[in-house]
Amino acid sequence: MSKDRRPRPRPIVSRRTLIRGAAGLGLAGAAPNVILAQTPETLVVNTQGGEYQEIVETTVLKPFEKKFGARVVHDPTGSASQDYAKIRAARGAPGFDVAGLLTPPEMILGAREKLLEPVTEREVPNLRHCWSVASRVIPNVGVAHTLQYAAMIYNKEKIERPRSWADYWDPGKRYGERIRGHVINYNPANLLSVYALIHAAQLGGGSVDNMEPAWARLRAQKPYVGVVVTASPEAVPYFENGEVWISPYWSARSGYYIARGLPIDMLVPEEGVIGLFDCAAIPVGAKNKKLAYEFLNFRLEPEVQRAFSLAYFSSPGRGDIADWPAEFVRTQVTTEAQVAMVQFPDSEVIGQRRRDWTVRWQEIMA
Amino acid sequence: MASPRALGGDVHPAMGPPVRHLVSAHWLLAAIPALVLVVFFALPNALLLTVSFLKSEAQQLTGEVTLENYRFVLSRRLYLDAVIRTFAIGIAVGALDVLLAYPLAYFLVRTTSRWKGWLIALSLAPLLASVVVRTYGWYVILNRNGVANDALLLLGLTTERIALMPSSAAIAIGLAHALLPYAVLTIMGGLDAIPPNLERAAMSLGASRLRTFLSVTLPLSMPGVAGGFILCFSIAISAYATPAILGGPATQVLATAIYGFMTQLLDWSIGAALAVVLVASSLALLYLASRLGSRQVSL
Numbered sequence: 011m012s013k014d015r016r017p018r019p020r021p022i023v024s025r026r027t028l029i030r031g032a033a034g035l036g037l038a039g040a041a042p043n044v045i046l047a048q049t050p051e052t053l054v055v056n057t058q059g060g061e062y063q064e065i066v067e068t069t070v071l072k073p074f075e076k077k078f079g080a081r082v083v084h085d086p087t088g089s090a091s092q093d094y095a096k097i098r099a100a101r102g103a104p105g106f107d108v109a110g111l112l113t114p115p116e117m118i119l120g121a122r123e124k125l126l127e128p129v130t131e132r133e134v135p136n137l138r139h140c141w142s143v144a145s146r147v148i149p150n151v152g153v154a155h156t157l158q159y160a161a162m163i164y165n166k167e168k169i170e171r172p173r174s175w176a177d178y179w180d181p182g183k184r185y186g187e188r189i190r191g192h193v194i195n196y197n198p199a200n201l202l203s204v205y206a207l208i209h210a211a212q213l214g215g216g217s218v219d220n221m222e223p224a225w226a227r228l229r230a231q232k233p234y235v236g237v238v239v240t241a242s243p244e245a246v247p248y249f250e251n252g253e254v255w256i257s258p259y260w261s262a263r264s265g266y267y268i269a270r271g272l273p274i275d276m277l278v279p280e281e282g283v284i285g286l287f288d289c290a291a292i293p294v295g296a297k298n299k300k301l302a303y304e305f306l307n308f309r310l311e312p313e314v315q316r317a318f319s320l321a322y323f324s325s326p327g328r329g330d331i332a333d334w335p336a337e338f339v340r341t342q343v344t345t346e347a348q349v350a351m352v353q354f355p356d357s358e359v360i361g362q363r364r365r366d367w368t369v370r371w372q373e374i375m376a
Numbered sequence: 377m378a379s380p381r382a383l384g385g386d387v388h389p390a391m392g393p394p395v396r397h398l399v400s401a402h403w404l405l406a407a408i409p410a411l412v413l414v415v416f417f418a419l420p421n422a423l424l425l426t427v428s429f430l431k432s433e434a435q436q437l438t439g440e441v442t443l444e445n446y447r448f449v450l451s452r453r454l455y456l457d458a459v460i461r462t463f464a465i466g467i468a469v470g471a472l473d474v475l476l477a478y479p480l481a482y483f484l485v486r487t488t489s490r491w492k493g494w495l496i497a498l499s500l501a502p503l504l505a506s507v508v509v510r511t512y513g514w515y516v517i518l519n520r521n522g523v524a525n526d527a528l529l530l531l532g533l534t535t536e537r538i539a540l541m542p543s544s545a546a547i548a549i550g551l552a553h554a555l556l557p558y559a560v561l562t563i564m565g566g567l568d569a570i571p572p573n574l575e576r577a578a579m580s581l582g583a584s585r586l587r588t589f590l591s592v593t594l595p596l597s598m599p600g601v602a603g604g605f606i607l608c609f610s611i612a613i614s615a616y617a618t619p620a621i622l623g624g625p626a627t628q629v630l631a632t633a634i635y636g637f638m639t640q641l642l643d644w645s646i647g648a649a650l651a652v653v654l655v656a657s658s659l660a661l662l663y664l665a666s667r668l669g670s671r672q673v674s675l
Contacts (some may be wrong), residue, residue, distance in 0.1 A: 095639040119435055119642065197625035199640030236520075238542070238626045240640070251521060362434040365643050368636070373454050375626045 051080040053301045056093055057110030057290075059086025060243065061266070062322065069317040074308050080301055089241065090116050091199070097125050103295025107302040110290045110309075113201060114148050114357035115364070117289050121149035127292040129153060133303040136310035139328040142346065144287060147354050152291030155309045156318070157325040157343055158262040159283040159352055160205040161276045165255040168192070175209040175279045178256055179227040181234045185255075191236035192255040194248060195228075195375065198368040199240050201360075205284040206258040207367065208355055212281065218359050221367060228374050238375060249274055260286070265323025265341060276341065285343070285352035287327070421655065428652045432645035445649035455633065459653060462613050462629040463661070465548050470609035472552040474601055477559035481600075484560070485567040496564075500557045507554045511618045514550045515541070518622070542624035550618040555611055559604035566600015567593070606665055613658055630654045 053074075058066045063086050071082045085106050088096065094116035096104040102125045112120070120126035129152055131137045137153060144154035164172050169185055177184040181193050196203035207224040214223020237248050242263055248254040249272050261283075264276040290309055292302040308314060315326040320335070325343040334344050343349055431440040449455045484496050502510065517523045518540040528534040540546060570593060578588040616631040623629065628636075630650055637647030 089640075091642055092639045095642060098642070115435075116642075122434075123436060197636075197640075199625075199636055236539075238624055240625045240636075253520060358434075365435075365637075365641050365646070368641060369452070369454065372626075372628070373452075376454055376457065376628070 051078070051298075051301065052083060053080055053108065053298050053305060054083045054085055054106040055108045055110050055305065056085040056088065056104075056106040057108075065321045066318070069321050070309065070314055073314060073317075074305060077308065078301065078304060094119065097293045098123065100293075101125070101295065102293045104293055106293070107296040107298045108290055108292060108305050109152075112152065112289045112291055114287060114289065115201070115361045117148040117152055117291060118358050118361060120291060121151045125294055126151035127294055127296070127299065127302075129292070129303070129306060134307045134310070136307050136328070139310060139330055141327065141329055141349050143349055143354060144327070147287055147357065148289055152289045153306050153310055153327065154287035154289050155306075155315075155327040156262075156288035156322070157285055157327060157349070157352075158260050158288070159278075159285045159325075159343070160202055160209075160258050161261040161264050161283060161341075162279050163249070163257050163259045163264050163274045163276045165192075165249070165252060165273055166275045167273045168252065168255045171275070171277065172256060173280055174213075175206075175281050176213055177279075178206070178258065179210045179213060179231055181231065181256060189255060190234050192253065193231065193234045194237045194239065194245055194254040194257045195231070195235045196242075196245075196258075197238070197240040198364060198371050200242060201286060202242060202258055202260060203371070204360055204364065204367065205286075205355075207371070208284060209258075209279075209281065218355050218363070221363075221370075225370060225374060228371065232375065235375075246272075261341065262322050262324035269323065282351060282353060285349075285354055288324075424648050424651050424655075427644055428648035430645055432643055435642045437644060445645045446653075448646060449649045449653060454628075455650065458628045458630055458633050459657065461544055461627070462631070462654070463657070465544055465551065465619075465629060466609045466613035468548045469551045469555060469612040470605040472548065473556050473559035473608040474563070474605050476552070477556055477563050477604060478601065481560050481563035481567055485564055499560055502553070503557050507615075508617050508621070510554050511550050511621045514546065514553065515621055518546050518549075541622050542627045544623070544627060546622040547619045547627070547629070550622045551612045551615055552608075554615075554618060555608045558607050558611065562604035562607055563597065563600045566597040566603065569600075570596045602665070606662060610658065610662070614654065 055071065057070075063084070067084060071084055074080070075082050090111055090113045093104070093109050094112060097109060097120065109126075117126070128150055129137065130150060134153060140154055141157065148154055162172055162175070162178060169189065172178065172184070178193070181189045196206070198204050198207065207221065207228070208218060210227040211217055211221045211224035214226065216223040237245070237254055239245050239248075242260055245254065245257060245259070246263075246267065249257070249267065252273065259276070261276065264274070268274060268276065290306050292299055292306070296302050310327055312328070312331050315328060316331055316334075318324070319326045319342070320338060323341075329344065329346050329349065331344070334342070338344075343352060427437065428445055429441050429443070431438045431442040431444060480499060484492070484499060487495065489495065515522075519525075520537050520539060522540075524540055525534075525537045529537070574592055574596070575588050578592045579585070583591065613629075614631055615629075616635060619627070619629045619632050620635075623632065625632075625636075630653070634647050634650045634654070637643045637650065
């Protein structure tokens with residue numbers, strides 16, 4: 011049987027056109043999801059985690075989402091140096107748009123290695139309200155949004171209130187043998203340890219340029235040390251169970267744990283304290299830089315500063331906010347005059363010498 | 377008999393697909409894991425090796441080639457102690473795990489209980505919990521206010537609380553517990569491969585149970601024992617979490633020292649030099665172990 015070889019009438023829609031059309035419709039249907047997933051209004055922010063996660067989300071991240079209609083993805087992992095290690099390893103594209111919790115040594119390194127975006131008042135108008143000292147402490151690659159200091163804390167049920175950094179570095183002299191085993195020391199990988207060592211050097215007439223008195227004090231203190239840790243949160247169980255009676259500690263964490271009923275109190279020793287700025291910066295490979303700059307500016311807004319400082323027990327990054335609660339003013343730095351009394355050692359020098367200091371510390375404490 | 381080539385190809389009629397296809401398939405099979413190994417192991421290690429020879433100034437890598445990093449690491453007692461501590465802990469963990477795992481593995485292989493499957497699953501159950509969780513269990517036991525100190529005081533063995541941690545012993549105990557299932561699995565494999573007829577033959581020739589075990593079972597299970605030891609040793613010398621928790625900053629091993637330099641001090645040159653020391657010395661020890669193992673087998 012022969013087939014009918016007459017040409018078939020040309021279809022209105024060819025098979026190829028039909029497939030193209032179906033594919034187009036499919037893509038169009040999927041488009042809203044694709045566009046949503048790649049929306050430029052998503053911002054990945056690396057900042058506080060752990061017990062502080064809720065505080066930062068409530069006082070900073072959610073208000074930012076509300077104001078800008080953006081979606082913030084919170085990355086709560088890593089310490090300042092770990093976060094910078096990620097930025098360096100990823101050559102400026104670590105997966106987050108804002109590094110929200112760097113410290114001056116990482117900011118200086120980031121500027122030198124050109125891995126953090128420059129920040130000026132043009133992109134971040136609120137920069138002009140920051141503490142004047144901040145521009146001397148960190149280079150122009152971010153904002154110093156929070157100020158805290160290395161305070162001294164003590165167990166108020168075990169020992170009398172200390173007065174001087176000497177009470178920490180020479181505990182036997184002030185408290186006798188009963189304090190043996192109840193002193194904590196920190197690895198210099200934690201800036202808290204570096205600052206305490208600088209105080210030890212200063213007690214003996216030294217400075218960051220002459221740390222020999224600090225090593226002598228460390229050797230003398232060692233027999234009294236019962237606990238050695240690196241990260242600040244690692245010390246908390248020892249404060250809680252009463253094993254550690256005296257310690258240098260960050261003012262913000264101290265305030266937080268005092269408010270939660272730990273048997274400790276904090277003070278500013280008579281020699282003064284060293285301050286630390288928490289800084290936010292934008293890695294050069296950030297995907298959403300425009301929104302990241304908005305975030306840096308928002309982080310310095312007065313109402314955000316107030317809400318965060320009160321919840322985090324830290325001092326603000328700007329000095330033009332008034333009407334703080336009296337209890338807050340008692341332990342925090344809120345005026346330029348108070349900032350002037352806080353020491354800010356050269357973080358560039360600290361960065362250059364920290365390795366040698368750490369090795370020296372390890373050799374003594376090992 | 378005609379060769380396959382003489383028959384018109386690389387193939388014997390009964391062989392199925394051509395040999396060259398099989399050969400290329402074999403190459404492909406080997407090439408994929410080899411590629412993964414090159415990209416994710418050889419290249420990163422080459423980079424690490426390169427960085428270990430670069431000078432670092434103020435936490436920043438420079439292009440200057442130097443041996444200073446190795447001199448720094450190998451001339452300081454602190455890091456030599458960390459090297460010795462790392463390998464001493466590795467050997468202790470390997471030996472402890474083999475000693476503890478052998479009787480358990482022997483029982484699990486030989487038992488005819490209907491609960492055998494459950495017992496094997498139970499012995500491997502610790503793997504279901506994170507090593508961090510298991511290590512914190514030891515932290516609860518070993519710290520100054522922990523259960524171990526309570527027991528020592530209760531039994532009158534000590535008069536005051538003592539510091540059981542941070543210490544190398546605490547790290548070894550924590551790691552031995554964490555890695556025990558690996559030794560059990562490996563030794564079970566070794567024991568399972570021994571034909572039961574050999575033991576029966578030895579006993580039928582008059583050997584006692586003990587003699588049979590010492591002369592037949594134990595020597596034949598040595599590949600499993602060596603495998604278990606090497607596995608536990610290798611994991612122990614590169615472990616980070618357990619030494620960090622039970623050793624702390626004053627009882628460093630190589631992994632915690634490398635972590636400190638890489639991510640806390642941001643000094644990659646020294647961190648890389650320490651990592652090269654760890655990789656090179658562990659490869660040398662493993663090579664030595666394999667040479668000794670092969671000599672044992674040939675004897």
